[in-house]
Amino acid sequence: MLTDTQIKKAKAQEKAYKLFDSGGLFLFVSTAGGKMWRMKYRFSDKEKLLSIGTYPEMSLVDARAARDQAKQVLKSGRDPNALKKIEKISAKASQADTFEVLAREWHELQKPQWVEIHAQDVLDSLEKEVFPYLGSLAMNDITPANVLAVIRIMEKRDAKEKARRVRQRISAVFVYAISSGRANTDPAAIVQGAMAPRKRGKQPAVVGLEEARQMLKAVEEEPAHPVTKLAHRLLAITAARPGTLATTPWHEFNDLGHNLPIWEIPAARMKLRKEYKDDPDRDHLIPLPWQAIEIIETVRSITGKGPFVFPNARHAHKAMSPNAIGYMLNRAGYHHRHVPHGWRSTFSTVMNTLYRDDEAIIELMLAHVPKNKVKAAYDRAEHIDRRVELSQIWANLILEGAPSPKELLDRPRKILKKAA
Template sequence: MLTDAQIKKAKPAEKAYRLVDGNGLHLFVTPSGGKLWRYRYKVEGVEKLLSLGQYPLVSLLEARAARDDAKSNQRAGHDPSIVKKIKKLTGARSGKATFEELAREWHALQKPRWVERHADDVLYSLERDVFPHIGDLIPSDITPATVLGVLRMTENREAKETARRLRQRISAVFVYGIASGRADQDPAAVVTKAMAPLKKGKQPAVVDLEALHEMLRQTEAVPAYGVTKLAIRLLALTAVRPGTLATTPWSEFDELDRKKPVWRIPAERMKLKLEHKGDESRDHLVPLSHQAVEVIDAVRTITGKGPFVFPNARHAHKPMSENAMGYLLNRAGYHSKHVPHGFRSSFSTIMNERFPADRQVIDFMLAHVPKDKVESAYNRALYLPQRIKLAQEWAELLMQNAPPAMELLTGPVKILKR
């Protein structure tokens, strides 16, 4: 058996040679002076060599321990060389990675197949609701009860849908950890039935015209930031998705045709498959009624010098959160009765009742493409004359006895806490 003294005294020779330690372990000394640990073994009668590292980075004791591990793998029926390659490929680190490290690796791998906004939302939800509680724990220390406790905190702020999405994301991280050799199980997989139940059906919406008038009156009477009130009015008039409206840049309204104003929303901002995001032919055209243009003109007097039509109340360089519109509806007394997305249901229900022959046109106004439509045949200008007419009809119905848009900027304002 070798000693440290023998290893240190070993000098390079004209040809490489070996210093044998025993049980297959030897030190390989190269003509240039390198000293490499190697383990010689056989698999099905074939001799193989396993590199264990360079001396002195790997000491004699460490080399012997590595040899013993290799022999254990052999006894278990595994080829030590293949085991080493698998560990290198998977990046296995004996479970030492924290949940946050795994989650960020998983997110980086998934990001190329997501649209930018969704990728940002996924990471933000983990940073806000998960990492502060279990981010610094290693996977083996996280139990189903721990995961459920994290999700309960999100459920308790009346965000049950968000909690469900969080569970899916946490589970995906654990699956990635299992696949890469840094987790043994997925504790998020078993908590689904222990979570708070979701209400069945569509998102809450007021779908009666008179009730809708009353809701808008009450909402516009609540002390609040006038720009948020205008956002809700434009949302009701156009029936676009709240997230799309909240992030609208002024550039989309700067060159409107005043005779036939149509808002062109780029495909990249629409709810589309990733492969359609850069396709200009899939831009969504939203006919703007006179009342909608009035809202745009009113809000321009407040936010027109910034990048966004509806900026954040505290940070003008950032877009409004769609939650701001939801909070205003809640304060007006419509919690669990109507959400910002509900204006799409309001529009669809009321207009289909009045114009049943125009069902396809109304669906197209909501950016609902028929499932049997050939994707390559998509035509953004389809039904445009009818859509322009229906948009004005809807505005006339919705804005009966409504105050001018400018008055929403002069009403009572909620004082923002700094």
């Protein structure tokens, strides 16, 4: 049997040679003086050689322990060399299975069932909020504390709802990794109970008619781009979803010159499940009162040559961000009191108070389908005459005493900072 002294004294010779220990273990000494532990064994009636490690990185004691482990593998009927290759491949695969790699793989798998804007939002949130912190880590190295640290960063900047969505997406990636054998646990599920409590209730909204009129007046006196003010006024009148209104192309308003002007929003632009996006029966019809037509014709004089009714202030070929209206509301003193989406609550509350018998029609005007609706699709023109009447009543109520849209063009504008 070998001793440490023999191993240390072994020097390079003209030919490589072996120093044998026991149980098939020996030290191979190369012509350059390198010393490598190897083990000779038989498997399936064939003589084989197992490379164990190098000296002095692996001591004599460690080499013998590795030999004994290999013999245990042989006793179980397995080939130590084959097992070593499998472990090497597994280790390499484990290094490649970082959170970012698995997250992108999961995203590609889910993307076909999502609408494009949602798919992009999911990927953007991961790229911005998660990959910089967890992206390079192996799935099994990520702890609940790691995930919670990412969540806390969002919570500290008051993005609590986004933090909850991101946690759900992190958890979905781990569930996918577990199901495909590349993770053992879901640390994102564990941290759910440690998150900051969510705000209960609907998005902040002014729901009193007189207060809503005062808000509209305050916003329109705020220095801002006239297109933003006109978009806000049309949003108030139509109670459309802010994202839908902000991305409205001009061709949706090009055929309004008749007795019953209707804004027809294609299902593809509505908040619907993907399988309904191509269903024309789910197009949404918004009757336009005469005040809405005035707004549209006024804004046409400014942006009518471009693709969008309400373009971005800096890039005319892009649609305005719904955030532009939100920032204007904030500057007017309505931060945490009213958001662009809040006009839908304002319309619903006021009109349901005044016209209780029309509750179902008011819900239909908001593109809300009753939960107990049996039909897969609904008649998009249902109660259209009454919807026209209610739309005009609402416009008359909310715009009582308001200046004409053209007067908004001459009001002070917010000075845009030049891009660096």
